[in-house]
Structure formats: structure tokens, C-alpha cells
Amino acid sequence: MKKAIATMVVVFFATFTFAQKIKEKDVPANVKTTFQAKYPTAKEVKWDKEGEAYEVSFDLDKIDNSVLMDALGNIVETEVEIDLNQLPTGILDYVKTHYPNKKAKEGAKITDAQGNVTYEVAVKGIDLIFDSTGKFIKEEKDYFKSDINADKNQFNIFITCICHFNIESSDFSCKHFRLNKRQRR
Secondary structure, eight states, rough: OOOOOEEEEEEEEEESOOEEEOGGGOOHHHHHHHHHHHTTOOOOEEEETTTTEEEEEEETTTTEEEEEOTTOEEEEEEEEEEEGGGGGGTTTHHHHHTTTOOOOEEEEEEETOOOOOEEEETTEEEEEETTTTTTTEEEEOHHHHTSSSOOOOOOEEEEEEEEEEEETTTTEEEEEEEEEEEEEO
């Protein structure tokens, strides 16, 4: 008997979420209480859910801030925008040397729950992370600024693959994956 092979194209739709905007009413009371106690004069407050954590972005004395908290209201990390000239010595020189065709756009001071400080510098679609002394740690792709509109926080990934099913042996295999990102509107 001839081997019968069925070939089909399968398209999978998956929502890939980095952070999801949420309404303040959907934030647990203990998370809101911690935030309001620590930052009573915050303005332009916006909430996001990142996995199991909650991130609140806000202005404090006209300076951009964000705080990441766990579901119990414990502060995991704070981030405060700073002027580039407030970065530790050597960071801007590092950017000029290692990213000669790119310009540092903004800086931030990040403090984790243990009090450890790192610095972040945004360079066209990339965030560069430095320790408290200005030593380079790592590079992170800034998905929000490079892949999608900064006002959007979600996009769909469409996965296309060619699947082969051998009816006789019940073998199933997929090849030729193609990943397409589309901004969700």
C-alpha cells in the first residue's frame, strides 16, 4: 500500500503579553494601599500587570517613576528617571564607544528590594544596564519601544508551520516555522 501523506498549513494564534494595562479597581487592595502610603502625591498613575506582579507608573514632582510590587504589596523594585548627567562616571563613554551610531536617550536609577542600585540607559530599542559603579552588566531589547508602538502593550504572534501527517505510521511532524509579529489594535 502506498504511503499516504497529508500536508497542511497550520496557523496558530497566540497572544504574547509583556505587560497588560489594568484598571485601578482590578489592583489588589494591599498593593494600592502600599502605593498610596509610600507615594501619596503621585500624579498620572497607570497600572500594569506583569506576570504575577503589579507595576505602577506615575509622576512624582514632574519626574517619571515606576514601582514593581508583588501581589502582597511588597515593593520588588523602584525606577526613577534621571538626567543623563546624573549617571555614574563612564556610562556615557561606554555608550559612545560601544554604540557609536546611537545616542543615549534617557536614564533611570533602579533600586531592588534589597537596596541594590543599577542604572539603565535607553539607546534606540535597547536598554543598557550598569551596576552602581558604572560597570556594564547587560543589554536588554526594549520590546515596547522597538517592536511596537510605546502606547500599546500587547501584540499577537502568528506562527505558521507546515505539518506532515503520515496516515500509515501516524507520524506527525512540523517544519518551516515562521514567526510574524503584528501589533494588536
